[in-house]
Amino acid sequence: TPTAAPSPTTAATTTATAPAVAYPVGPDTYPPGINPLNGLPVEDPASLQLPPALLSISNSPVTARPQAGLSFAPLIYELFIGAGNSRFLTIFYGDLPKTADNDNPEIGPIRSGRLAYEHIRKLLNGFIVMAYASVWVMPELNYYHNLQTEHPDDINGARLRVADLTALKTKYLAQLGAPNPVGLKFDPAIPAGGKDGHTIWLPYAFVDQIWWHYDKDHGTYHRWQDMENGREYTEQIDSLTGQPLEIENVAVLFVDHIAYRETLIDLNLLYVLKQKTLFFRDGQIFEGYWTTKGEEYEKTTGKLRPIRFLDKDGNPFPLKPGQTWVEIVTQETPVYETEYTEDYYRLANNQQAGSGIWAVRFVHPENMQPNQ
Structure with missing residues (x-):
């Protein structure tokens, strides 16, 4: 349960020594070798010349x-x-997953494609990896790879090895060209104007409830799932490492759903x-916005x-260098501070200002019709 969160000392991770970076970096330019999707140095700068891969992970x-592999995705x-479920569109760009004893692990499980994937694909100038899609979705997608599974009777059987992902990146480079995913700003310095935001409760459904708990010793949010x-x-872990997911930024985007x-x-x-948009970083919550409006970059590059x-003032919001997990919710989703409890109905109905425990109570899209 959420109250049984492990001691932060159990979530320690080890990272290789990286060259010093003069922050802030972005949103328009980045020092050589810096991944523009997480603001961190990559081991292999050549990996930034290959297009982002958007993997549909169940x-x-x-x-x-x-x-497997979530802790290696910058975004x-x-x-x-629908049907009370959420899914991850996981962006692999730059360094790919590997462990001390395996440099070609499997990533997954991979599941079917969704309509919204195409919009995110266009924004990143990347390609999609999925395990097929419905007859209503497939025609709307471009630059995708349908993953064949060796275990068709296993719903979680579709997985992709890193070597095969690298080959796909090389293939799609010829079609998409070199990427340039600029637009994000990163700065370890905590911006002004935040409020206590150490915990997030986000129920996509009664049987799809998510908790994010801030670990002050490591400066990251840990994810718990019912x-x-x-x-x-x-607590959710990455099966490749056996370690908890540690996310530097959680961004809640309010988006029109159709x-x-x-x-x-x-x-x-x-x-x-x-x-x-609500931004959670360093145990604080900040109000702001997301945008995809066309500006000079779009006009000059196409x-x-x-x-x-x-x-809130319209300036680039500084993300903390590291991973960003984007939670997409409907415009009608209410947000309020609540009490710390495991009781769904108390969480859904009780408010407690100043608690630092933020309820993001997902409201389902309007006019949802049963599948025919």
């Missing part, structure tokens, strides 16, 4: 967990896919002037940039 059923988008029963929670059917949902992500983040 979070349901619970047998999909723990997933992860979590979106509601076991599809609304009562029992476990529901055609119960599990056929699109997102309005392109050419958006600005929409509300390409798009990733979703960009702004503070």
Whole structure:
């Protein structure tokens, strides 16, 4: 349960010594060898010349967990896919997953594609890796790879080895050209204007509840997920490392959802002037915006940039160098401080100003119709 979170000392990770970086970096230019999606140095600068890969990674059923490779992705988008489930569109750009004893691990499990993937793909100038898609979705996607599974009877059987991912990146480089995903600003210095934001409770559904708990010793948020029963929670780890997910930034984006059917949902992500965003970093919450509006870059290059983040004054919001997990919710989703409890109904209905425990109570898209 959330109250049984492990001591922060159990989540320690080891990173290689990296050259000093003069922060801030971005949003328009970055020092050589700095990944523009996480603001950190890469081991192999040549990896930044290969296009981003957008992997559709499952979070349901619970047998999909723990997933493999999440801790190596600079950027992860979590979106509601209907039927009470969310799914991860996981961006692999720059250094790819590897462990001390395996430099060619499997990433996954990979699941089907969704309509909104195409918008994010365009923004990143990348390609999608999925395990097929419905007849309503497939025609709307471009630059995708359908992963064949060696275990068709296993819902979690579709996985991709790093060597095969590297080969796909080389293949799509010829079609997409070298990427340039500029637009994000990174700075370890904590911006002014934050409030206590050490905990987030986000229920996409009663059986899809997420907790983010801030670990002050490591400056990261740890993710807990219910076991599809609304009562029992476990901390999510990366099966490649056996370590908890440690996320430097959690961004909650309020986005217009278009529901055609119960599990056929699109997102309005392109050419958006600005929409509300909540940023969680360093145990604090900040208000701001996200934008994909066309500016001089789009006019001169003919390409798009990733979703960009702004503070309340319209200036680039500084993310903490490291991973960013983007939670996408509907515009109607209410946000308030609540009490610390495991009782869903108390969390959903009680407010407690000043607690630093933020409820982001997902409201399902309007006009959702049963699948035909």
